[in-house]
Amino acid sequence: MKMNKAKVEEKQEIGKTKFTKEIEEFIPPAHVSTDMYDIEATSGDLSLLSKYHYKFKQDYQATHVVRPGTTEELSNLMKKCREYSIPMTIRAAGSSCYSSSTPTNGGVIIDMRRMDKIYEIDANNKTVRCGAGISWLRLIEALLEYGLGPKCYPTSYKSSCVGGFVVTSGKVGIGVLKNGIMKDAIKSVVLVKTDGSVETISRNSQGDLSLDDIIGSFGIFGAVAEVELQVSSLYTSMEMIGYSFKTFKMAVEFFRILKNNDTNRPFFLSLSDKNFEKYAHWTFPSRTYFVYAVYSDDPSATSQGVSFAKDAALKLDGLGIEDWYLKEKWRNLADTELNIGRWCQNLIFQEYWVSDNRIEDFYNFYTEKISKQKYRNAFYLMSGAKGGNRIKLFGLSDIKNSREFFGIKAVFNDITINNYKNKDNLYTLGVVNTFYFLKYDPERAEYLRKLKNKLDPEDLVNSYRLVKAKMRPWRVGLLFWIAKLLY
Amino acid sequence: MNEKVSEDVKKVVTSGPTVSGMFAPDQENLVEPTSKSEEDYERCTQCGYCRLVCRVYNTTYAERDYAGGRNRILKSLKKKEIAFDKEKIIDAIYQCMLCGNCRTVCPSGIDTLEVFQTYRRTAVRKGVMPEKLQILKNSILTNKNPFLESGTDRFNWCDSQSCNEGHKAYERGAEHARKIAFGELKPSDIEEHLVGYFVGCTSAYRNNELSTATSRILDKMGVKFIVFPDEYCCGSVLFRTGLEDDAIELVHYNVDMIRKLGVNEIVFSCAGCFSTFTTEYNKFTEGDLGFELSHMVQFVPKVAKQKGLKIRYTKRTKEDPLIVTYHDPCHLGRYCNVYDEPRELIDMIEGVKLIEMKHNREMSWCCGAGGGVRALYGEISTDIASTRLDETVACWEDINEDRLKEAIETNAEVLVSACVFCKNNLHLAASQTKPDLPVIDLSQILEDCEFY
Ligand SMILES: Cc1cc2nc3c(=O)[nH]c(=O)nc-3n(C[C@H](O)[C@H](O)[C@H](O)COP(=O)(O)OP(=O)(O)OC[C@H]3O[C@@H](n4cnc5c(N)ncnc54)[C@H](O)[C@@H]3O)c2cc1C
Numbered sequence A: 001m002k003m004n005k006a007k008v009e010e011k012q013e014i015g016k017t018k019f020t021k022e023i024e025e026f027i028p029p030a031h032v033s034t035d036m037y038d039i040e041a042t043s044g045d046l047s048l049l050s051k052y053h054y055k056f057k058q059d060y061q062a063t064h065v066v067r068p069g070t071t072e073e074l075s076n077l078m079k080k081c082r083e084y085s086i087p088m089t090i091r092a093a094g095s096s097c098y099s100s101s102t103p104t105n106g107g108v109i110i111d112m113r114r115m116d117k118i119y120e121i122d123a124n125n126k127t128v129r130c131g132a133g134i135s136w137l138r139l140i141e142a143l144l145e146y147g148l149g150p151k152c153y154p155t156s157y158k159s160s161c162v163g164g165f166v167v168t169s170g171k172v173g174i175g176v177l178k179n180g181i182m183k184d185a186i187k188s189v190v191l192v193k194t195d196g197s198v199e200t201i202s203r204n205s206q207g208d209l210s211l212d213d214i215i216g217s218f219g220i221f222g223a224v225a226e227v228e229l230q231v232s233s234l235y236t237s238m239e240m241i242g243y244s245f246k247t248f249k250m251a252v253e254f255f256r257i258l259k260n261n262d263t264n265r266p267f268f269l270s271l272s273d274k275n276f277e278k279y280a281h282w283t284f285p286s287r288t289y290f291v292y293a294v295y296s297d298d299p300s301a302t303s304q305g306v307s308f309a310k311d312a313a314l315k316l317d318g319l320g321i322e323d324w325y326l327k328e329k330w331r332n333l334a335d336t337e338l339n340i341g342r343w344c345q346n347l348i349f350q351e352y353w354v355s356d357n358r359i360e361d362f363y364n365f366y367t368e369k370i371s372k373q374k375y376r377n378a379f380y381l382m383s384g385a386k387g388g389n390r391i392k393l394f395g396l397s398d399i400k401n402s403r404e405f406f407g408i409k410a411v412f413n414d415i416t417i418n419n420y421k422n423k424d425n426l427y428t429l430g431v432v433n434t435f436y437f438l439k440y441d442p443e444r445a446e447y448l449r450k451l452k453n454k455l456d457p458e459d460l461v462n463s464y465r466l467v468k469a470k471m472r473p474w475r476v477g478l479l480f481w482i483a484k485l486l487y
Numbered sequence B: 001m002n003e004k005v006s007e008d009v010k011k012v013v014t015s016g017p018t019v020s021g022m023f024a025p026d027q028e029n030l031v032e033p034t035s036k037s038e039e040d041y042e043r044c045t046q047c048g049y050c051r052l053v054c055r056v057y058n059t060t061y062a063e064r065d066y067a068g069g070r071n072r073i074l075k076s077l078k079k080k081e082i083a084f085d086k087e088k089i090i091d092a093i094y095q096c097m098l099c100g101n102c103r104t105v106c107p108s109g110i111d112t113l114e115v116f117q118t119y120r121r122t123a124v125r126k127g128v129m130p131e132k133l134q135i136l137k138n139s140i141l142t143n144k145n146p147f148l149e150s151g152t153d154r155f156n157w158c159d160s161q162s163c164n165e166g167h168k169a170y171e172r173g174a175e176h177a178r179k180i181a182f183g184e185l186k187p188s189d190i191e192e193h194l195v196g197y198f199v200g201c202t203s204a205y206r207n208n209e210l211s212t213a214t215s216r217i218l219d220k221m222g223v224k225f226i227v228f229p230d231e232y233c234c235g236s237v238l239f240r241t242g243l244e245d246d247a248i249e250l251v252h253y254n255v256d257m258i259r260k261l262g263v264n265e266i267v268f269s270c271a272g273c274f275s276t277f278t279t280e281y282n283k284f285t286e287g288d289l290g291f292e293l294s295h296m297v298q299f300v301p302k303v304a305k306q307k308g309l310k311i312r313y314t315k316r317t318k319e320d321p322l323i324v325t326y327h328d329p330c331h332l333g334r335y336c337n338v339y340d341e342p343r344e345l346i347d348m349i350e351g352v353k354l355i356e357m358k359h360n361r362e363m364s365w366c367c368g369a370g371g372g373v374r375a376l377y378g379e380i381s382t383d384i385a386s387t388r389l390d391e392t393v394a395c396w397e398d399i400n401e402d403r404l405k406e407a408i409e410t411n412a413e414v415l416v417s418a419c420v421f422c423k424n425n426l427h428l429a430a431s432q433t434k435p436d437l438p439v440i441d442l443s444q445i446l447e448d449c450e451f452y
């Protein structure tokens, strides 16, 4: 991956003086920003840690934020960056956290969100072609006019962008259980590769990259400029149900029954503990564990699903949750995770991919850990399509208490290692947790590394994601070992 | 979609996350701003929800320009992670209309307006002063208006020929003031409910059609109002742009002047003056102004009801009404919660029919003029030397055009508002892109009405 360092620096030096002017020839100057406040605002993501990665060393700080508006502008920009060996960080709404869209190598932040146009909605064939930088909310609103809706989308839809969901895993969210994951909905993507060349990639593509390579690539192979999606007709009825349970075991059993009911699959399905409910809402029901499901279909299928759930809940001593609360819950779905951030200045979280049959084991391991290290915590599981789920663990830490902060991180570290050992993994990866992936999924990492070397030999695009880590596992291990001792 | 299906879908989507229910301000956890802390930005979770409603962000696409981005900058400034450069920071501070839409949707309940006005104030104290702002400030302090106009020309709009109703009100005001000054009349002796019309600088110097229409409407309704011969600028621009320290003197001056006259109720045609009195004037007098405040859109329906008056638009009929759409000015709506009264008023007018735009009431799009943006960035539009500013200005124009697009989608014949700044800004955009769409103030419709 290494190129002659002196040569790279020489190219970068030349670039410094010419670069801005040259890109302003094909991108409107208002969208080529060197304003330090603009760079600051565009560098972080929702999590607190990300900024340490671009502030830790001056070199990490980006010098430009550039906002291409078309595939052509994007392609020319990436070609220019390559010409002068300027690192690039692709960014959308920054909702995926873990510093996944934070600069780590200086250079240019490519902000994708000007690429927010809808090029075509084909109501007959139920497809849409749009810029990857469009937010889900805008896309949903536009499709609505045609009686259509995305097959699936993340619960961060109020801010996140279509391209962001494509290149992260796109395996959990609204609609996935019923309609399949993001990968199933993609017909094709237009990718601007790391050298600036443009390629349309669909299921049958024979080039260097397949659709599978791009999904979950976290942008290391280039920027997705356009996305063509299969969408579906909007359902004509929708109902939410919610039951609370005394034990985790019963809650999981109920969850599984709903998940495996192939006749009426929920449109959305989650399981949470009472802490999550408490921190996520102003008002919340009693009891300890909660399963929520949304059924959406034609009216008869919806009511079938609802009565199926009711019967199952009865058998497991599930206590129905009041209608008014369910209504709020559904309307607030996007906010719930974020609301936890209101309770502390230093919210820590980790997202795990956990297979259906391992949920209890995961939970037992987790409760054992938190019984030893007490901190304000919350547990939230969102169903993926059949087979797996995203579990998000939260630690609400006090900004002034660094021992608590590192203590919580140490708990998450143990859980991560345990999860990998049991053949599960992390759900979202970014700069801060890539080292786990490298250590515990070496085969996949090696495959990606080879591809990356071939396509991006200078490692200019989204460096320090998936194929190279900023942190060393032994250092992190040592740090957490000390943290546990101190906490 | 057939109609039945479309109805069903509508029900579904408005009860769940898909569609604008997601930004419905009545959501459980869209809380009222919980504190007025100057450092409320600390509580910003950077969720990005306000990005989608920010007209500035949706024009510039710069993360710096929406509330969450600005909050992030504030956090970094506080921690001294970035430098405070009084020149370079200007755009990061002032490219915001203070429209308040971010506040409406913030799930953390952050009072973004309070935060950003404080930010501006602190910045000014640290020496930030855009050139145009300096000129504006000097003019207000010297001439008591922001337009570099002479203070003595303030009442040129109401000479007996241009607006006799205004002229009479001015004379009544002058006589009233004289009597009070010479002790011929004590405020406590005034028996009637005395109404004063606070004209405001823009209607006095630039948009006489508003002051004229207002005077005529009040006259037609039989309200014996006065105009204040000693009125000064209300200071709205100063408050919005961080020059609060200079504005306080104006607050005290105007309040004293009005109190001395024993006026019971002030009527405003300017949404900016109205909101400044409602918020800042109330704040600096600790909620004890001593007189009531009404914008014309509140005053007219109130008096019409009291007097049992009906309103008829003389240029159209009930059967063939003028179709209007109403643009909620931020200063009436999000600042003062005045949403129902203008709609009620339009409903009262026979011969006029209201159609709503998609973004209305709490979620109304800003016209692009507020927060000093027009003053600071509008005129720089001519400065072709700076491509960056050129683009920025083009963006403001885009904001206006977008708002107009919505008006066109409703098939309205006329876009009405109740704020002179909205009217001017939207009118400017219309003259360039939609010359067939008249943009007027509601008072201009009322001027052509019969009260009976
Ligand atoms: C409240 C909340 C709820 C969430 N719910 C879900 C959920 O239900 N399901 C789920 O899977 N995730 C969820 N997430 C995680 C996150 O929202 C998603 O991963 C989202 O799709 C990221 O989109 P974004 O636009 O924010 O991308 P960013 O966070 O900006 O970017 C994510 C990664 O993709 C890269 N990238 C972005 N755009 C492009 C592009 N066009 N081309 C190439 N690379 C690109 C970036 O470099 C980065 O590596 C949630 C997060 C939050 C905060």
Ligand code: SF4
Pocket: B050, B053, B054, B055, B056, B057, B065, B066, B067, B095, B096, B097, B098, B099, B100, B101, B102, B103, B112, B366
């Ligand atoms: S006040 Fe209006 S213009 Fe300013 S950040 Fe908020 S939404 Fe944007």
Ligand code: SF4
Pocket: B043, B044, B045, B046, B047, B048, B049, B050, B051, B067, B068, B069, B071, B102, B105, B106, B107, B108, B109, B110, B112
């Ligand atoms: S909505 Fe509120 S919490 Fe979210 S980014 Fe905007 S200001 Fe911050």
